[in-house]
Amino acid sequence: MEKNDTKKPFLTTAWVASTYFAEGLPYMLVRFMSSVFFTDMGVREALLGFLNFLGIPWNLKFLWAPFLDIFGTKRSWMLNIQLIITALTFAISAVAGFYSKGGPTSALSVIAFIFVGLAFVSATNDVAIDAYYLEGLTEKRDQAAYSGLRVMAYRIAVIYARSVLVAVAGIANWVWGFGAGAATMLALFILHNAILPRFEVERAKKRIRVKEVARQFIDSFSSYLKQDRILVVLIFVASYKLGDEILFSMNTPFLMRELGVTKTQLSLIAGVIGSVTAIAGAMLGAWWIKRVGLRRAIWPITLLMNVNIWAYVLLAWVKPSAADPLGLAFIAAVHGYENIAAGLGTAALMVYLMRLCSQQYKAAHFAIGTAIMSIGATFIGGFSGIIVEKVGYTNLFILGFIAAIPSILLLFKIPLHEEDEKAK
Secondary structure (H helix, E strand, C coil), X not given: CCCCCCCCHHHHHHHHHHHHHHHHHXXXXXXXXXXHHHHHCXXXXXXXXXHHHHXXXXXXXXXXXXXXXXXXXXHHHHHHHHHHHHHHHHHHHHHHHHHHCCCCCHHHHHHHHHHHHHHHHHHHHHHHHHHHHHHHCCCHXXXXXXXXXXXXXXHXXXXXXXXXXXXXXXXXXXXXXXXXXXXXXXXXXXXXXXXXXXXXXXXXXXXXXXXXXXXXXXXXXXXXXXXXXXXXXXXXXXXXXXXXXXHHHCHHHHHHHHCCCCHHHHHHHHHHHHHHHHHHHHHHHXXXXXXXCHHHHHHHHHHHHHHCHHHHHHHHHHCCCCCCHHHHHHHHHHHHHHHHHHHHHHHHHHHHHHHCCCCCCHHHHHHHHHHHHCHHHHHHHHCHHHHHHHHCHHHHHHHHHHHHHHHHHHCCCCCCCHHHCCXX
């Protein structure tokens, strides 16, 4: 099989940007669009909190990630998965249309069920894209150099979902909102089928013995767990973004119900302002790390990310009204400020997780890292609606800061693999 030149900057920029847009969009369909949709349908906070359990497939994706290393290629996995995502999103659009025309309330349960399936497929899409990235960019400096672009492309997908798709749903209806998302995924599939370089030999066509598959499967996990100070590393990865994730676990109902933000306003605040500032934070973080190295950059980035949680505590305490122009401006400013800090932290964690991947098991190792980083957020976030009903949003956000403290302390203990980079 012909292997395309990976040294073409334009082609590399194109596939990095488009694949990470294709990674961000399904995630937003599952984790954000579902929240806005069910909030708009009048579902209570406790049940809205349970939507965070849709993150479980991202926590478990490491269990099937080794199969992407053993069978086929990341490219073929990616293309097939994106077709399935397209079909499931179209299905949600169709059922939403049936419900809007007077269908039974059980249609909401059907939509929730489809979201569960979409979550598992989308998590696998993440595995394929992340591993494809590591397959195409084998040099650690290249991985760090393009990390800003990949985060930016991912965040552009976030902007697209939060602004364009939510605005379409607000102006028209949810049929068009989800339909536009499905059409976008179809367009990405067509684009990727045409431009994606082929970095790997098709392994599915080789004769692979069952014992060899089992050995590789076990070795992919055991090799990750044999790394230096792995217990400390695992706790650090699990807790690094925990405060941030708790903060945003009930962000949509907080903005819409507590502060009175409309769907159109949400498309501006969460879609444009929040995502643009998150991109800026991620790009700044990537540049910072490339310039001074991970060891020197991660400390100030971590402190900035977690201390800024108190800005949201202030927002929950003051409770400005989105109906008032000054109140809306205050909400947008705090949301944007927090997203800059979140973007910084995302860039730092992604670079760190790449440092933990071996050349042989890129898909499995990166999947393990990204799965572990969201375990706490998924389960604590899943009960965040109940916490809100019991103690309110202000205390939920304070809990987020408390949950972030262990990661700050663990910075003293984790290995940072600085020997692999020579910062300029």
